[in-house]
Amino acid sequence: MSDYKELLEILLTGDGEKLETLVKAALDNGAPANEILNQGLIASMDVVGARMESGEMFIPEVLMSAQAMGGAVEILKPLLSEEDSAVAGKVVLGTVKGDLHDIGKNLVSMMLESAGFDVIEMGVDVAPEKFVEAIKENDADIVALSALLTTTMPMMAQTVKTIEASGIRDKVKILVGGAPVNQTFADEIGADGYAPDAGSASKLAKTLLKKSA
Amino acid sequence: MFTVIGERINTTLKKVQAAVIARDADYIREDVRKQQAGGATYIDVNAGARIGHEEEDMRWLLEVVQEGTDLPLCLDSPDPAILEMAYPMVNKIPMVNSISLEKDRFDAMMPFLDGKECKIIALCMDDSGMPKSVADIVDRAARLVGELEKIGMKRDDIFIDPLIQPMSVDANNGNVAMEAVQTIMTDLAGVHTTGGLSNISYGLPQRKIINRNFLALMMAHGFDSAIMDPLDSEIMAVLNTCEMLKGNDSFCMNYLKGVRAGNIKA
Numbered sequence: 355m356s357d358y359k360e361l362l363e364i365l366l367t368g369d370g371e372k373l374e375t376l377v378k379a380a381l382d383n384g385a386p387a388n389e390i391l392n393q394g395l396i397a398s399m400d401v402v403g404a405r406m407e408s409g410e411m412f413i414p415e416v417l418m419s420a421q422a423m424g425g426a427v428e429i430l431k432p433l434l435s436e437e438d439s440a441v442a443g444k445v446v447l448g449t450v451k452g453d454l455h456d457i458g459k460n461l462v463s464m465m466l467e468s469a470g471f472d473v474i475e476m477g478v479d480v481a482p483e484k485f486v487e488a489i490k491e492n493d494a495d496i497v498a499l500s501a502l503l504t505t506t507m508p509m510m511a512q513t514v515k516t517i518e519a520s521g522i523r524d525k526v527k528i529l530v531g532g533a534p535v536n537q538t539f540a541d542e543i544g545a546d547g548y549a550p551d552a553g554s555a556s557k558l559a560k561t562l563l564k565k566s567a
Numbered sequence: 568m569f570t571v572i573g574e575r576i577n578t579t580l581k582k583v584q585a586a587v588i589a590r591d592a593d594y595i596r597e598d599v600r601k602q603q604a605g606g607a608t609y610i611d612v613n614a615g616a617r618i619g620h621e622e623e624d625m626r627w628l629l630e631v632v633q634e635g636t637d638l639p640l641c642l643d644s645p646d647p648a649i650l651e652m653a654y655p656m657v658n659k660i661p662m663v664n665s666i667s668l669e670k671d672r673f674d675a676m677m678p679f680l681d682g683k684e685c686k687i688i689a690l691c692m693d694d695s696g697m698p699k700s701v702a703d704i705v706d707r708a709a710r711l712v713g714e715l716e717k718i719g720m721k722r723d724d725i726f727i728d729p730l731i732q733p734m735s736v737d738a739n740n741g742n743v744a745m746e747a748v749q750t751i752m753t754d755l756a757g758v759h760t761t762g763g764l765s766n767i768s769y770g771l772p773q774r775k776i777i778n779r780n781f782l783a784l785m786m787a788h789g790f791d792s793a794i795m796d797p798l799d800s801e802i803m804a805v806l807n808t809c810e811m812l813k814g815n816d817s818f819c820m821n822y823l824k825g826v827r828a829g830n831i832k833a
Contacts, residue, residue: 457733478696
């Protein structure tokens with residue numbers, strides 16, 4: 355296994371050009387693409403997520419790192435087989451019905467993708483039935499619900515109920531987040547987890563799947 | 568004159584929620600008294616956080632808040648039934664927070680507003696989501712003003728919220744807000760512009776310094792109201808100084824008063 359310390363350092367600075375040079379050099383040295391992806395890029399983005407969670411890194415820095423990673427992944431993509439890119443898990447993600455806010459959700463989407471998840475992006479104002487359909491269609495491991503408004507929090511509860519009523523509750527983990535949401539509320543409505551920011555969301559998603567595995 | 572909508576009476580804030588649950592009238596009265604002393608011109612009242620309790624919480628808050636201040640209130644609820652209950656309870660002509668072009672919200676709010684004397688905050692939001700550009704914001708503002716004028720509202724009663732979005736996710740969001748405000752204040756002359764100023768600094772450290780500087784820049788573009796914390800004496804000092812610099816403070820009287828009171832310090 356190669357040493358990805360330098361790659362981590364460059365990813366933390368968000369320098370896309372340097373990162374791409376580094377990834378190409380690693381490939382030239384014979385490192386397998388899936389190793390560069392998993393032990394290099396994804397592992398480094400986990401560090402970014404942790405630093406975001408702890409408040410050491412701020413959203414613009416995280417966005418820069420993610421953008422740099424995106425460029426590097428493009429280089430690796432043609433070299434990855436189906437299984438290589440077989441991902442940490444599948445996440446259906448959206449903002450609940452009646453709520454049109456997308457900033458938080460987009461950050462979560464980006465962090466999940468960078469952590470190796472396959473994200474099925476549903477957008478905003480997503481009806482409970484739409485979530486259920488998407489979970490079934492994609493055989494998703496996780497559904498992540500966002501709400502920014504106190505007025506749309508009940509819709510989160512209703513979405514959980516609709517998932518329960520559709521008989522797929524035991525197949526999918528439910529993650530919730532958004533400004534007015536907290537752990538108490540998540541427990542009340544029967545969600546599996548609550549994350550206060552995008553960095554902890556991707557960590558939590560991994561933890562939830564480990565537990566169920 | 569700049570309209571300061573004091574944002575502190577909101578049950579999503581932990582301390583306020585605790586005071587509301589405990590029916591701690593002293594806490595609420597003291598808070599609004601301080602907001603008035605700090606320079607608020609309206610007191611926003613939002614009782615929406617305790618799901619299922621909005622009506623009783625709003626009723627209690629309206630009584631208690633008006634014991635602590637003689638300022639007009641900003642009734643903050645998306646539910647016309649709550650607003651109908653609240654409207655006859657207020658002593659002064661209120662502001663209502665808010666209407667938008669989202670169909671459900673718009674259809675629910677228009678019959679409430681029709682024929683009532685009040686100010687209204689109009690959000691540049693429609694069913695397609697947050698506005699994506701200056702043109703988007705201005706177009707929505709014009710539609711809102713058009714609709715509100717149809718039911719007899721005056722431009723002076725309309726406070727357009729362009730929906731300020733964070734710098735942390737797009738480095739152009741400040742420019743978008745400033746240009747939108749300038750265009751709205753020119754093309755729709757007579758209306759006001761307002762909004763949650765602190766959205767701009769979400770996701771960045773040392774938020775207050777961003778908020779203060781952004782307020783000054785926004786005011787230079789015509790922004791004449793904000794939903795903000797009047798207890799933040801430093802941002803209030805920026806506000807009063809900018810009002811003076813814009814020629815809205817004859818003989819610099821308010822500025823000097825602020826300095827003598829110790830509220831404006833270099």
